Amino acid sequence: MSSKAFTDNEKIAKELRSMIDGDVLSTDISRQLYSTAACIYELTPLVIVVPRHREDVVNVLKYSSDSGVPITARGAGSGLAGAALGTGIILDFTKYMNNLLSVDGEVAVVQPGLIYGKLNKMLRERNLHFAPDPSSGDFCSIGGMLGTNAAGPHTLKFGATKDWIESLTIVTADGEVMTTSELELDNIVEDGSSFMKYAKGVRGILEPNADLINSARPNVNKNSSGYNVYEVIHEDKLDINKLLVGSEGTLGIVTEAKLRLIETPKSKGFALVSCATLEKAGDSVNRLMELAPAALDMIDDKLVELSVTANPHLREIIPSEARFVLFAEFFGETDEEVSSKLDEVNSAVMGSGRPAFSVKNSTDTDEMERLWSVRKSAVGILSKIKGSKKPVAFAEDGTVHYSLVGEYLEKITEIFKSEGVEGTAFGHAGNGNLHIRPMLDLRNEEDLNKMISIAKRSHEVVKEMNGTMTGEHADGIARTPYIKEFFPEMYPLFKQIKDLFDPNNLMNPGKIVSDAPQDVDENLRYGIGYARQETNTFLDDSKWTDMTELCHGCGTCVQYCPVSIATNDESSTARAKANLLRGVLSGKLGSESLLSIDFKNVIDECVNCKLCLVECPTEIDIPGLAQRARALYLEENGISFRNRLLGATKQLSEFSTALSPFSNWFLSIGIFRRLLAKLIGIHPDRKIQKFRRGSLQNKTFPEIQKGTRDEVVYFGGCHAHYSDPRGELKSTIRLFEKLGVKVRLPEWRCCGAASLSLGQLDSAASDAVENVGLLLPFVRKGMKIITSSGSCGYALKYELPELVGTDEAREVAAAVVDLYDYLGTLDSENAFDGEWKPIEMKVVYHQPCQHRAQNTKYDATRLLKKIPGMNFAPIEKACCGIAGTLGYKLETFDLSMKIGEPLFKDIIENSPDYVITGTGTCQMQISQATEIPTIHPVTLLNRSYTPHDKP
Ligand SMILES: Cc1cc2nc3c(=O)[nH]c(=O)nc-3n(C[C@H](O)[C@H](O)[C@H](O)COP(=O)(O)OP(=O)(O)OC[C@H]3O[C@@H](n4cnc5c(N)ncnc54)[C@H](O)[C@@H]3O)c2cc1C
Ligand code: SF4
Ligand code: SF4
Incomplete structure (x- = not known):
């Protein structure tokens, strides 16, 4: 049954609310937030359930079974194939069901919403870790890893997620709970339990087909396509976990997992191997595999070029003749063992008749990190590619036997060439698992047709090589349309498995097994149907439209946005803001929703910390977008007295300083603080810094000039002038004097940081215009503007030119230098010779x-x-x-x-x-x-x- 039959999401939400303790989200805003993930697709769910405990999950599944509304489990939404999208109920585990429940020896029990990186951080002090290590590990969840059978660079040594599971607690399609374990075949008996029912059913499907299963198994060392029926029955045992892991929530919903852990490696070594041709890179892979590396990754010639162009300092690591670069890591019990492995690397690939022309070895932790970072930064570099053509993931995870990796890439390159597209490839060469990314604009019909053709042709290539369509990312929406053709003999078995666990096709329908799968080019986030709507707001400015569309949903912000870390709410992530604004741009959400309180509440969860500008792989300016969206709301609804007050930082500080010490006394008395809370909404527990007299303005230091080095303007900001004049303010001046730097403290206006964070763009702009007028004369004399406060520095450098929009403003902004950058530069010139x-x-x-x-x-x-x-x-x-x-x-x-x-x-x-x-x-x-x-x-x-x- 399809969820398209259901339209009354409010009714469903109401019914669900009456039966669970968790949250049920049903507004258009919430549904838009969950309509996409790190994939190219967009499907709007009916409702979202955020379960608090297993019983909630049981009740939701019973509801699904009774009502016919389908269910899709979701982790962090970092999946690349659309596996976590659905049109029915989405179950989001990351907010409440995200705990490490216990660690006993080398076994941990976790809930599915726990983020992989957090788990390993908690295990660090025990010197243990959960071995499968996806590159997205800092933000993806254990539930998602179980859903996709996630893997990573060290899968070469340790295997994938499926290899580290002791048992799973699953809620089945009819709302039964079962806890799995490995069983002796002889012990599979009918005992009335769900587990035995499914164990028996699985055995009944697989055992008679053992020969078929063996012969149809792809010749690869990692696989996330179809159901993993290959390892379920082994040496008179049945391990149902091997089947459930990688099943994308289509067979059951995991509510607890018992994971096997392993000690962190004692010693590590790293080799960066450069090759001049693809053939030689392929040869190097084979030779390095003989040495049993823990990881063996690769980037292709296009990525080498892009990486070096983006970061010219990489030339120190990557020689100019390098076209293909391999990254090999070795683990050992002792440093000697690892060092001797690295020697073996040299003799295996370097020298006459051997394929590589350069090897950089290291056992130093920092250096190894630096060498690995070349590979790790590759995805970020792709994300920053400007223009309408983007690197698109849809056939991005093909996997062949490692000995064929060179040939595989050659064939993919031929496909790109014949389709007339640029593209790149990188990935886990030791697993024959390459992430290929053709550059396409899916809004263009010609490119869309190329996408369909590339998908078909690249799957054919891996099939001819007895490989698999996906080594670790799973089938999702992107690969399900090809499964029947790819696994013609196995598909009937996959279908029997699905029918056994989910006869009514309610668990993540349309994934892995589907009679009518959606086409690879259907329900695209940006397809030919996507058209930017006019909104009569800042969103009509192409700068902000392009900015909104930069977000590709990867989910990195789940773990760097401080608000998201604190709340574990999808609405707190940076991508939530981009998703809503895209909803307006595409016409899915009317432009009037920009003025709705639900919209504003999501926008307000961006607290302007600016980390998006350094941590998001696309460097998207979410805080800039949020400021503008907030300003729209304020234009319509007005600014509260409290927010006006908070935005007027400089005036307020001046006033309080003038009244000090009385103002300090006033602000420290509980009763007055409570009064402030009542009257204007400042929290009574907020301890405010003391105001102190001693601000300096319109002054030059030293007053008797003996400076020789430089002449600068010092923009101290409110804290230096009104709270710490004897510390931050005077110390800066004094230090400059000691260094022979002449300092001027001209008149200044507020940098605007507070007003901007409150969406008060007009008042920030008027201060910014005044600051340009006050500072430009000094800049024109060649002086730098030094800031000692992070927020003032940021506002003057980046916000001021945006707010004022003139060449003069840009001139001023270009002269702003952070104090420590300035002092650091002086230090590099040996200025601190005292x-x-x-x-x-x-x-x-x-x-x-x-x-x-x-x-x-x-x-x-x-x-x-x-x-x-x-x-x-x-x-x-x-x-x-x-x-x-x-x-x-x-x-x-x-x-x-x-x-x-x-x-x-x-x-x-x-x-x-x-x-x-x-x-x-x-x-x-x-x-x-x-x-x-x-x-x-x-x-x-x-x-x-x-x-x-x-x-
Ligand atoms: C930059 C980047 C790098 C990546 N690198 C790697 C990599 O190196 N290796 C790799 O394997 N993947 C990688 N991925 C893909 C992705 O991170 C993984 O597939 C990850 O395992 C998904 O986890 P998630 O929590 O985001 O799950 P989601 O994407 O939310 O869900 C993934 C699947 O798991 C199912 N699921 C979630 N929770 C449950 C549950 N409780 N019970 C049953 N099913 C559930 C969902 O229904 C869905 O089918 C990368 C992605 C990005 C954006
Ligand atoms: S905002 Fe950035 S980090 Fe977050 S999902 Fe979008 S692209 Fe990824
Ligand atoms: S700038 Fe906003 S969205 Fe980005 S990390 Fe900071 S608070 Fe989160």
């Missing part, structure tokens, strides 16, 4: 997100680490959660603290004397949450650095 006095203290350094987003060459640690006696405890990069004004507001204070939790925990566990951080609001948030004092980096630098002539 003495660094010891400061004995244990510290942690927190880099504010908006500093990170500036992607500067140097950060504060370059100089801080010169201070003798300062002991740095390492902490992970994370957001503190203050996020502009988020941490002030009554309704978002708790979220702000939750976002910061991982960072606070990390800091507290290290118990430093001080937290060093360069943005005032981060200082305020961290000191409140951890009760550990915070300090600006420049204060310590100035305290320690003493030039020889002691000015």
